[in-house]
Amino acid sequence: MLTGYFTGVSGIYYNEQKLGVTANNLANSDTTGFRKALMLFRTREENEYTRMVDRDVQERNPKTYGIQRTGVYKAFNKTGSLKHTDNPMDLGIVPELKNAFFQVKKADPSDQRVFYSRDGRLSLGPMDPNNPEGPTALYTAGHLLLGDGGQPIQIDPSNGTLRISPDGVIYQNEEVTGEIPLYRFNKSPDPTRQEAANLQMLHQLGNSILQVPPEHNEEFNIRRLEVGKGGITRLMAQGSQEASNVNVMSEMAEMMHTTKAAEANQRALRRQVETLNRLVQLVKG
Numbered sequence: 258m259l260t261g262y263f264t265g266v267s268g269i270y271y272n273e274q275k276l277g278v279t280a281n282n283l284a285n286s287d288t289t290g291f292r293k294a295l296m297l298f299r300t301r302e303e304n305e306y307t308r309m310v311d312r313d314v315q316e317r318n319p320k321t322y323g324i325q326r327t328g329v330y331k332a333f334n335k336t337g338s339l340k341h342t343d344n345p346m347d348l349g350i351v352p353e354l355k356n357a358f359f360q361v362k363k364a365d366p367s368d369q370r371v372f373y374s375r376d377g378r379l380s381l382g383p384m385d386p387n388n389p390e391g392p393t394a395l396y397t398a399g400h401l402l403l404g405d406g407g408q409p410i411q412i413d414p415s416n417g418t419l420r421i422s423p424d425g426v427i428y429q430n431e432e433v434t435g436e437i438p439l440y441r442f443n444k445s446p447d448p449t450r451q452e453a454a455n456l457q458m459l460h461q462l463g464n465s466i467l468q469v470p471p472e473h474n475e476e477f478n479i480r481r482l483e484v485g486k487g488g489i490t491r492l493m494a495q496g497s498q499e500a501s502n503v504n505v506m507s508e509m510a511e512m513m514h515t516t517k518a519a520e521a522n523q524r525a526l527r528r529q530v531e532t533l534n535r536l537v538q539l540v541k542g
Contacts, residue, residue, distance in 0.1 A: 264525070265522050265523075265525045265526030265529055266526060268518065268519070268521075268522035268525075269519055269522045269523060269526065271296075271298060272515050272516075272518050272519035272522060273519065274296065275296045275515050276512065276515050276516065276519070278294050278295070278296050278329060279508055279511050279512045279515060280512070281294065282294060282503050282508050283503070283505065283508050283509070283512070285501060285503065286501055286503040286505050286508070287501065288465065288501055289375075289376045289377070289378055289465060289498050289499060289500070289501070290337065290350075290374065290375035290376045290377075290465045290499045290501070291337075291465060291501035291502070291503065292331045292332050292333055292335075292501070292502060293331075293332045293501070293502055293503045293504075293508075294329045294330065294331055294332070295329070295330045295331075295332060296329060296330075297327045297328045297329065297330050298327055299327050330457065331456070331457060331459075331461070332502055333355060333356070333456040333457070334355060335355075335502045336350075336352040336353075336354075336355050336499065336502060337352070337499050337500035337501050337502045338352060338499075338500050339351070339352060339494055339497040339498070339499060339500070340497060340498045340499075340500050341496060341497050342496060342497060342498055343496045344496060345418055345419055345420070345421075345495060345496060346378070346379040346380065346419070347377060347378055347379070347495070347496055347497055347498045348377030348378075348379055348397075348421060348437070348493050348494070348495055348497070349377050349493060349494045349497035349498050349499040350375050350377065350439065350492070350493055350499055351423075351491050351492065351493060351494060352499070354439070354441075354482065354489070354492065356441045356442060356453050356454075356456065357375070357439045357440070357441055357482055357492070358373035358374060358375055358439065358440055358441075358442075358467070359373065359374050359375065359376075359377065359397060359402060359403075359437070359439065359440075360372075360373060360402075360403040360407065360438070360440055361373070361374055361397060361398065361400035361401060361402055361403060361466070362400060362401050362403060363400055363401070364382070364383075364384075364385070364386050364396075364400070364401050365386075366385060366387075370468070371403070371407065372400060372462070372466050372467060372468050373440070373459075373466075373467045373468070373469070374397060374398050374400070374464075374465050374466050374467065375465060375499055376397055376398040376464070376465040376466075376499075377397060377493065377498065377499065378397060378398070378498065379395055379396065379397055379402070379419075380395075380396045380397070381393050381394070381395065381396065381412060381414060382394065382396050384401070384409050384411065392411050393411065393412050393413065393414055394409040394410060394411055394412060395409070395410040395412055395435075395437075398464050398465050398466055399464060400466065402437065403438075404435055404436055404437065404438065405436055405438055410427070410435045410436075410437065411435070412427075412429075412434065412435065413429070413434070416429035416430055416432075416434065417429050417430045420495070421437065421493065421495040423484070423490075423491035423492060423493060423494065424483075424484040424491070424492055425437040425438060425439065425492050425493060437493070438481050438482075439481070439482045439492050439493070440479050440480065440481055440482065441453070441479075441480050441482055442454035442456065442469075442477045442478070442479065442480075443477075443478040443479075443480045444476055444477075444478070445478065446475075446478045448480060451487065454476055454477045454478070455476065458470055458473050458476070458477075
């Protein structure tokens with residue numbers, strides 16, 4: 258009887274969390290470079306409460322009691338398609354490069370932390386927000402876009418529209434004015450060993466910004482991607498945005514399925530409670 262109770266409660270709790278994950282996927286279906294999340298779960302094992310059941314009864318009962326969430330998996334292995342916008346300030350990382358990111362940092366000069374993003378919606382702004390009359394730099398996702406050497410990419414707006422080649426070179430009036438590098442995360446510090454790091458360890462900070470967790474720095478060795486190496490023919494496409502990898506219809510169907518599953522768990526739990534109440538009344542006489 259308690260088995261049914263634990264199963265019903267765990268099912269309600271799991272489906273409630275799954276609805277939250279699915280709703281977040283739907284809310285970010287139009288977010289540039291967003292990666293959908295999937296719930297991970299396992300069977301719920303015996304706990305300190307189920308062990309209180311009589312030993313003879315335990316032998317007849319199952320050893321598992323419902324399911325429980327173990328984590329959330331981000332689908333980094335599937336990229337979104339490129340949406341053509343014809344806006345020269347849109348820059349999409351090509352879909353074949355799944356482990357590839359822009360390097361960015363906050364505009365605050367006192368904050369030297371480095372972050373990563375696949376959001377290529379570029380904009381221009383002061384390199385130092387405290388000095389609006391100072392040099393102009395490239396921004397993406399509200400952060401300074403970093404060039405070679407981890408420095409902000411300085412742009413002179415008076416030199417004309419930006420033209421960005423597939424290998425990341427920036428031109429203004431047919432003159433090179435900068436370069437936008439892409440980086441991959443390599444698990445091995447040996448540059449000759451191409452072993453991708455576990456991207457699931459990255460911290461998601463919102464606005465498509467990712468951070469390498471300090472406790473796992475040794476597992477995220479930064480390697481710059483270059484055209485002509487490792488079979489790479491291009492890095493980015495100007496006039497395009499990378500769409501999210503969320504399938505709206507699939508997520509809506511998943512939400513309906515999860516809602517029905519939660520309702521079924523609620524009905525089952527209600528029956529368990531009613532049965533327990535009747536049992537208590539019988540014992541009372």
